[in-house]
Every structure is written in structure tokens, then in C-alpha cells.
Amino acid sequence: MGKRIIFAKYKDDENKSNDTIYCVNLEKNDYDTKYKGKLTCIKGCKARVKFTERKNGFKFFSTWNGEGELHDEGCPYSVQYRGKIGRKKLEAFYRAIDIDEDGIARRLRNKAISLKKEYNADESKDPVVGSNKVENIGDGNIEVEVEGNSSGEEHKERKGSPHINYEDASYITADDIGRTIAVYGVIDNVQFCEETSGKGYAYINFKTKFNTTLHVMFAEAFYSNEYSRGEEEFRRYIEKVELIKNNSLREVTVIAYGEITKKKKREKGVNITVISPKRIFINELSYDEVLRQ
Ligand SMILES: [Zn+2]
Incomplete structure (x- = not known):
């Protein structure tokens, strides 16, 4: 399980949006229908991030499974960092x-x-x-x-x-x-x-x-x-x-x-x-x- 991340970048299909998503403000339903698979590392890396909401309401992002290597070398979310x-x-x-x-x-x-x-x-x-x-x-x-x-x-x-x-x-x-x-x-x-x-x-x-x-x-x-x-x-x-x-x-x-x-x-x-x-x-x-x- 990767580190908890609180911000992510959102790129829509046309690659136009460059919004920042703050995990606290994200709703599970919006994530599933709109953002899933389209959120990437806030530091500009290619690695995608996924959203989790615990039963107690605690929300966070973490690196998409298998994409840990896609963080840049200097990124704090890089596994090697x-x-x-x-x-x-x-x-x-x-x-x-x-x-x-x-x-x-x-x-x-x-x-x-x-x-x-x-x-x-x-x-x-x-x-x-x-x-x-x-x-x-x-x-x-x-x-x-x-x-x-x-x-x-x-x-x-x-x-x-x-x-x-x-x-x-x-x-x-x-x-x-x-x-x-x-x-x-x-x-x-x-x-x-x-x-x-x-x-x-x-x-x-x-x-x-x-x-x-x-x-x-x-x-x-x-x-x-x-x-x-x-x-x-x-x-x-x-x-x-x-x-x-x-x-x-x-x-x-x-x-x-x-x-x-x-x-x-x-x-x-x-x-x-x-x-x-x-x-x-x-x-x-x-x-x-x-x-x-
Ligand atoms: Zn990164």
C-alpha cells in the first residue's frame, strides 16, 4: 500500500482540464463516474492515483497499482525516494x-x-x-x-x-x-x-x-x-x-x-x-x- 496523497491532477479525455482535486472534497460517486483512471500525481509525474474512502469517512489518494515506477525520481511519492x-x-x-x-x-x-x-x-x-x-x-x-x-x-x-x-x-x-x-x-x-x-x-x-x-x-x-x-x-x-x-x-x-x-x-x-x-x-x-x- 502506497503513501497517502492528498492532491491529484485531473486530466479529462480531451486533455484540456488541468484541475487540482483535493481528496477531502471528492465524493466517491463522482470519483467512480468521472475521475477514475484520470487522476495523476500532483508533482507532474505520469503515475496515476486512485481514491479511497474508508468507512469512517477518511479519504485519501494512493498510487495506482503497478504505477509506482512512473513517479519521477525526485517525487516524494516515488517508492525509491x-x-x-x-x-x-x-x-x-x-x-x-x-x-x-x-x-x-x-x-x-x-x-x-x-x-x-x-x-x-x-x-x-x-x-x-x-x-x-x-x-x-x-x-x-x-x-x-x-x-x-x-x-x-x-x-x-x-x-x-x-x-x-x-x-x-x-x-x-x-x-x-x-x-x-x-x-x-x-x-x-x-x-x-x-x-x-x-x-x-x-x-x-x-x-x-x-x-x-x-x-x-x-x-x-x-x-x-x-x-x-x-x-x-x-x-x-x-x-x-x-x-x-x-x-x-x-x-x-x-x-x-x-x-x-x-x-x-x-x-x-x-x-x-x-x-x-x-x-x-x-x-x-x-x-x-x-x-x-
Ligand atoms: Zn509523482
């Missing part, structure tokens, strides 16, 4: 020694720019700016621009330039803990906090579609490296982000690259931990550009 995570982490650690921070920043900015177009088009009432046109500017474009590699072999040769997977903040769950990915979405609110020691840290909370909780977590590492001029500046940065959010009539987007980590005990949801100012964009603004706002 859990065993590999330790080795991957070690590789990531060695890669991080001479990782190309500017390369990451450049790619995140490109993604941020295409996201801005997407979100603005969504809000626009003008039918000329249809969403069809915009969909083509999404992930696919960037993936091609990035490097288009999916095999582990190529990784080794591209030292310092990790492949970046982009995912919508709404679909990040505890299943993603341990993955290093770029997550994008819309800011709900910003919090600055202080430890009893006086050290500052901060959160940016994402707005999500299904009440899942995801925060961008800025730990001390964020302002203790060569791209930051220290804690004082970090506090100003967070204040500016808050101002941008509060003064904006449109949704303010954020894209952040980092590891998905557990929240503290008893707190709901997960964090994406960002360790460098090069790894976050607010709208399409870099850390330095936010400070100059």
Missing part, C-alpha cells in the same frame, strides 16, 4: 560549497516575471488578456530555459548549477519535507519575531487554496553570509516587504528556493527555509531592490 534522500542530502551539501548563487537568482527572477504576468492576467477583467495565452509563459518555458535535464548523470557535470523544480505553494505538504525546491505563491502576511536572545527571525506566510500552511522561514543563516550586510539590514528588508504587501492593490507574489522543513512541535504546516538573499524574490524584486524601495 525515501531511501535516496540521505545520499541526495549529502550530494546537495557538497554541491552547496560552490553553488552558483547568481545563477539561482537569475532563474528565480525569470520565473518571478512570468508569474507576475500570470497573476495579473488572472485578475484582469479584460477578455483580451485570456489565460490561454498566459499558460504558455508558465513553468514549461522556464524549465526549457533552465537546462532541460532530468537524469542524475548530467547533474554531476553541471557543478554548482542545481536543477530547480518549481512548485505552487498550495500543494506543498509534510510529504515534501527534505526536498530542496523553489516554491511560488501569493503573500498572506509577514511576521518579524525575536528570540529571547534578541536574535531576529521572520516568516512570510503564503496564501494557500486548501488551508495548508506554508511559511518562508528566514533563519539567522540568511543574514549571516556574504550577500547580506547583517541583521539590521535584514530587519529593514522584512519591514519593506511588509510595506509592499500592505500598500499593494494587487496580490504580491513571492518565490523562494530552499529546503522544505518541519515546523516546531504542535505547529501546523511546513516551512521553506531560505538561507541566502539570492534565493528570494518579492514580485520580481531581489533582496537589494526591495531594500531600495
Whole structure:
């Protein structure tokens, strides 16, 4: 029996629909008549998923029998994934020694720019700016621009330039803990906090579609490296982000690259931990550009 999965993608016969199905909202009868066999992994893999509702009403998805191999290598629902995570982490650690921070920043900015177009088009009432046109500017474009590699072999040769997977903040769950990915979405609110020691840290909370909780977590590492001029500046940065959010009539987007980590005990949801100012964009603004706002 596979892992419990809570989101799935729905593709209809004409391959037009690209809806996300949340297991809690799915009715057994609708599944049997409409969705059965047409739901696939939320991470974009070919593997199909099936729906189960227990007698007590508990609902979940799991990988379709015999299709476990169809999950991509980096997918948290891949059977092999859990065993590999330790080795991957070690590789990531060695890669991080001479990782190309500017390369990451450049790619995140490109993604941020295409996201801005997407979100603005969504809000626009003008039918000329249809969403069809915009969909083509999404992930696919960037993936091609990035490097288009999916095999582990190529990784080794591209030292310092990790492949970046982009995912919508709404679909990040505890299943993603341990993955290093770029997550994008819309800011709900910003919090600055202080430890009893006086050290500052901060959160940016994402707005999500299904009440899942995801925060961008800025730990001390964020302002203790060569791209930051220290804690004082970090506090100003967070204040500016808050101002941008509060003064904006449109949704303010954020894209952040980092590891998905557990929240503290008893707190709901997960964090994406960002360790460098090069790894976050607010709208399409870099850390330095936010400070100059
Ligand atoms: Zn998958």
C-alpha cells in the first residue's frame, strides 16, 4: 500500500482540464463516474492515483497499482525516494560549497516575471488578456530555459548549477519535507519575531487554496553570509516587504528556493527555509531592490 496523497491532477479525455482535486472534497460517486483512471500525481509525474474512502469517512489518494515506477525520481511519492534522500542530502551539501548563487537568482527572477504576468492576467477583467495565452509563459518555458535535464548523470557535470523544480505553494505538504525546491505563491502576511536572545527571525506566510500552511522561514543563516550586510539590514528588508504587501492593490507574489522543513512541535504546516538573499524574490524584486524601495 502506497503513501497517502492528498492532491491529484485531473486530466479529462480531451486533455484540456488541468484541475487540482483535493481528496477531502471528492465524493466517491463522482470519483467512480468521472475521475477514475484520470487522476495523476500532483508533482507532474505520469503515475496515476486512485481514491479511497474508508468507512469512517477518511479519504485519501494512493498510487495506482503497478504505477509506482512512473513517479519521477525526485517525487516524494516515488517508492525509491525515501531511501535516496540521505545520499541526495549529502550530494546537495557538497554541491552547496560552490553553488552558483547568481545563477539561482537569475532563474528565480525569470520565473518571478512570468508569474507576475500570470497573476495579473488572472485578475484582469479584460477578455483580451485570456489565460490561454498566459499558460504558455508558465513553468514549461522556464524549465526549457533552465537546462532541460532530468537524469542524475548530467547533474554531476553541471557543478554548482542545481536543477530547480518549481512548485505552487498550495500543494506543498509534510510529504515534501527534505526536498530542496523553489516554491511560488501569493503573500498572506509577514511576521518579524525575536528570540529571547534578541536574535531576529521572520516568516512570510503564503496564501494557500486548501488551508495548508506554508511559511518562508528566514533563519539567522540568511543574514549571516556574504550577500547580506547583517541583521539590521535584514530587519529593514522584512519591514519593506511588509510595506509592499500592505500598500499593494494587487496580490504580491513571492518565490523562494530552499529546503522544505518541519515546523516546531504542535505547529501546523511546513516551512521553506531560505538561507541566502539570492534565493528570494518579492514580485520580481531581489533582496537589494526591495531594500531600495
Ligand atoms: Zn509523482
